[in-house]
Amino acid sequence: MTVQKVEVRKRCGHREVVEYTGWGNPLRNERWLERQHNQDCAACRRAAAEKFDAAHGLPELVGSPKQIAWASSIRQSALRTLPDDKKHLVNKHTKAAWWIDHRFGPTAMPRTGAQWLEVLED
Numbered sequence: 001m002t003v004q005k006v007e008v009r010k011r012c013g014h015r016e017v018v019e020y021t022g023w024g025n026p027l028r029n030e031r032w033l034e035r036q037h038n039q040d041c042a043a044c045r046r047a048a049a050e051k052f053d054a055a056h057g058l059p060e061l062v063g064s065p066k067q068i069a070w071a072s073s074i075r076q077s078a079l080r081t082l083p084d085d086k087k088h089l090v091n092k093h094t095k096a097a098w099w100i101d102h103r104f105g106p107t108a109m110p111r112t113g114a115q116w117l118e119v120l121e122d
């Protein structure tokens with residue numbers, strides 16, 4: 001599959017080059033590109049993530065800026081779904097790749113609180 005580099009003007013006003021492979025489905029490609037425009041750039045998402053993490057006393061994530069921004073939003077959604085007495089479990093994993101690899105539950109949907117507990121209490 002050919003990788004195209006497309007320059008996108010992000011919601012925050014910054015420009016970012018995104019790699020675009022396409023899925024052979026024009027509607028899906030269009031939606032993906034639309035999402036790229038409706039999202040802040042990786043640097044802005046990372047800055048927002050760092051602010052959130054600091055405010056919630058979360059450990060810093062390790063990875064590329066894009067991985068960190070992505071993993072941070074996954075970790076935030078895990079925090080929202082976990083019961084209060086289990087929220088501290090998110091501190092166990094600081095590798096951004098771990099959060100990205102575990103973002104989906106067994107039904108290929110974002111994990112529920114119970115599904116997060118399964119992998120976090122492991």
Ligand SMILES: [Zn+2]
Nearest residue numbers: 012014041044
């Ligand atoms: Zn930006």
